[in-house]
Amino acid sequence: DAKTTQPPSMDCAEGRAANLPCNHSTISGNEYVYWYRQIHSQGPQYIIHGLKNNETNEMASLIITEDRKSSTLILPHATLRDTAVYYCIVRAPSGGGADGLTFGKGTHLIIQP
Amino acid sequence: DGGITQSPKYLFRKEGQNVTLSCEQNLNHDAMYWYRQDPGQGLRLIYYSQIVNDFQKGDIAEGYSVSREKKESFPLTVTSAQKNPTAFYLCASSIEGRPNTEAFFGQGTRLTVV
Numbered sequence: 001d002a003k004t005t006q007p008p009s010m011d012c013a014e015g016r017a018a019n020l021p022c023n024h025s026t027i028s029g030n031e032y033v034y035w036y037r038q039i040h041s042q043g044p045q046y047i048i049h050g051l052k053n054n055e056t057n058e059m060a061s062l063i064i065t066e067d068r069k070s071s072t073l074i075l076p077h078a079t080l081r082d083t084a085v086y087y088c089i090v091r092a093p094s095g096g097g098a099d100g101l102t103f104g105k106g107t108h109l110i111i112q113p
Numbered sequence: 114d115g116g117i118t119q120s121p122k123y124l125f126r127k128e129g130q131n132v133t134l135s136c137e138q139n140l141n142h143d144a145m146y147w148y149r150q151d152p153g154q155g156l157r158l159i160y161y162s163q164i165v166n167d168f169q170k171g172d173i174a175e176g177y178s179v180s181r182e183k184k185e186s187f188p189l190t191v192t193s194a195q196k197n198p199t200a201f202y203l204c205a206s207s208i209e210g211r212p213n214t215e216a217f218f219g220q221g222t223r224l225t226v227v
Binding site: 034036041042043044045046049087101102103104105106 | 119146148154155156157158201203205207215216217218219220221223
């Protein structure tokens with residue numbers, strides 16, 4: 001089972017900030033939070049990741065709560081091309097042999113013109 | 114350019130035939146993964162490999178087989194034992210032992226069994 005919970009869908013107006021929430025209440029201290037997105041019929045694309053500090057790159061910002069039990073992905077100025085399914089995952093340290101990357105169903109973000 | 118390549122993009126097979134999907138990466142990644150995606154669903158892990166000549170079953174391994182004879186290659190065979198093989202198949206790779214690095218995905222193979 002996926003270790004994260006996300007709303008199944010969200011709408012956002014073009015040009016506004018899109019805020020996508022994710023709950024990961026069972027996250028371990030050494031697990032990272034990763035965000036990917038998948039445009040229809042393509043492979044998932046990496047967006048951003050973090051451990052406990054907030055992170056920002058050219059695509060998005062990631063806000064992680066102090067207790068690390070939830071996070072929010074922020075797309076600051078959403079465009080129509082940001083319409084996609086967004087996956088929040090927690091990545092276990094490798095070497096334990098337990099799993100690869102475990103994906104849930106994600107959030108289908110629809111940017112409205 | 115470095116990357117991960119899946120081929121072919123579309124594949125059609127008759128029911129009862131085995132079919133092998135190709136996945137190649139030149140990123141020097143140790144770990145490779147195979148996922149299956151059905152319409153409107155998330156990705157489900159079929160098999161993964163953390164090192165050459167070793168692989169582990171994921172959540173839905175029944176009816177599938179893999180090999181990892183080379184670091185660069187992780188082919189997936191969909192056997193006739195797989196009851197519902199029509200799906201979108203995704204391959205990924207990552208650096209093993211370093212969770213602070215992202216995984217890279219191929220563009221997928223859409224398999225249709227008729």
